[in-house]
Amino acid sequence: MTDITLYGTPISTYVRTAQLVLSGAEVEYDIKDIGIFNGDNQTDSYLKKNPFGKIPTLEIEGETLYETDAITYLVNEKYAQGKFAPDDLWLRSRMHQIISIVNSYLYVPAVGVLTIENLVKPGQGEEIDQAAVEGAIAPVKTALEAIEKLAAGDPYLLSSELSLADFYLIPIFFYVAKTPQFDQITASTPKLKNWWEKVRSLDLVKKICS
Numbered sequence: 001m002t003d004i005t006l007y008g009t010p011i012s013t014y015v016r017t018a019q020l021v022l023s024g025a026e027v028e029y030d031i032k033d034i035g036i037f038n039g040d041n042q043t044d045s046y047l048k049k050n051p052f053g054k055i056p057t058l059e060i061e062g063e064t065l066y067e068t069d070a071i072t073y074l075v076n077e078k079y080a081q082g083k084f085a086p087d088d089l090w091l092r093s094r095m096h097q098i099i100s101i102v103n104s105y106l107y108v109p110a111v112g113v114l115t116i117e118n119l120v121k122p123g124q125g126e127e128i129d130q131a132a133v134e135g136a137i138a139p140v141k142t143a144l145e146a147i148e149k150l151a152a153g154d155p156y157l158l159s160s161e162l163s164l165a166d167f168y169l170i171p172i173f174f175y176v177a178k179t180p181q182f183d184q185i186t187a188s189t190p191k192l193k194n195w196w197e198k199v200r201s202l203d204l205v206k207k208i209c210s
């Protein structure tokens with residue numbers, strides 16, 4: 001039992017982003033499973049912690065913190081001496097730009113559509129909505145091409161060091177790499193494809209995304 005609790009199910013990409021930062025910072029924490037397909041995230045007790053019913057939520061030092069950007073900021077500053085954000089102002093701004101692209105333009109078509117349709121619905125005996133899948137390809141490609149242009153680092157997105165931007169994109173690649181559309185959506189982003197081949201074998205990534 002620790003005094004840090006992460007609420008959420010570990011299949012969630014945003015929960016995994018929080019876990020990558022927590023584990024990367026070597027923070028010990030407990031995870032309290034809050035499912036998103038079984039209504040756990042809509043119970044009165046969870047909505048008191050997070051009124052939007054989203055996961056993750058972090059409880060720490062008697063405080064409740066939700067929104068992945070806030071959680072990763074706190075954990076990185078408090079426990080990792082800020083090492084998952086580049087010192088250089090421009091690189092740090094690029095990191096926030098990539099995170100914002102993930103949140104605003106990539107997450108819904110990549111996770112909400114490609115991942116749910118291809119990887120979740122068949123397991124629940126539901127039919128894949130092929131029109132939705134087709135419709136998600138262009139917005140995913142636009143977002144990945146934008147990130148590809150900003151990803152000037154080697155081997156990681158911004159530099160030779162992992163940053164929060166990597167931690168946002170890794171859990172999404174973990175799923176979309178398993179979809180039949182992966183080659184199509186990464187056809188014009190060879191750097192990202194190469195990046196994924198490297199990061200997927202990191203111990204930290206294997207520990208959190210499996």
Ligand SMILES: N[C@@H](CCC(=O)N[C@@H](CS)C(=O)NCC(=O)O)C(=O)O
Nearest residue numbers: 012013014036054055056067068069
């Ligand atoms: N803005 C939120 C988004 C988190 C989010 O969308 N989480 C998904 C799981 S990956 C979720 O809670 N989905 C449940 C739902 O929308 O009902 C954050 O940054 O934490």
